[in-house]
Amino acid sequence: MPRLLKMSDHMTAAPCDPQARQTYVGQVHFAGSGPEGRTCRECRHWFVWKNVFDEGLPRRVPSPPPYYGAKHKETANELMPARCHVPLPGKARLSVPHHAAACRFFDPAEHPPAAMRDEE
Numbered sequence: 001m002p003r004l005l006k007m008s009d010h011m012t013a014a015p016c017d018p019q020a021r022q023t024y025v026g027q028v029h030f031a032g033s034g035p036e037g038r039t040c041r042e043c044r045h046w047f048v049w050k051n052v053f054d055e056g057l058p059r060r061v062p063s064p065p066p067y068y069g070a071k072h073k074e075t076a077n078e079l080m081p082a083r084c085h086v087p088l089p090g091k092a093r094l095s096v097p098h099h100a101a102a103c104r105f106f107d108p109a110e111h112p113p114a115a116m117r118d119e120e
């Protein structure tokens with residue numbers, strides 16, 4: 001379950017506060033420190049592992065996450081969260097939603113998935 005960084009309202013204000021408050025646990029750096037208007041969904045480090053069979057042998061390949069169902073209460077037909085796979089010692093192993101603002105390690109994916117599934 002994605003969750004935002006926990007920020008106390010009782011700490012001294014700092015210029016990085018707005019970025020810190022929109023950062024999800026599991027992102028490798030502050031949300032919004034990357035290119036303007038880009039999100040984790042468009043980054044090549046944001047994916048889930050999928051098992052595929054290659055000539056009868058199982059193999060794990062990076063893949064976009066699946067979509068929520070059409071009857072999901074809050075996020076119908078939306079992309080599910082996925083993990084950021086930039087290696088960083090001590091980084092939380094939590095999933096990040098597709099709409100999280102990109103960080104400074106953003107690397108554009110060649111074929112980013114659509115944010116919403118096409119309704120048939």
Ligand code: SF4
Nearest residue numbers: 028040043046084103
């Ligand atoms: S923009 Fe890319 S590198 Fe940065 S947190 Fe999102 S998935 Fe990770």
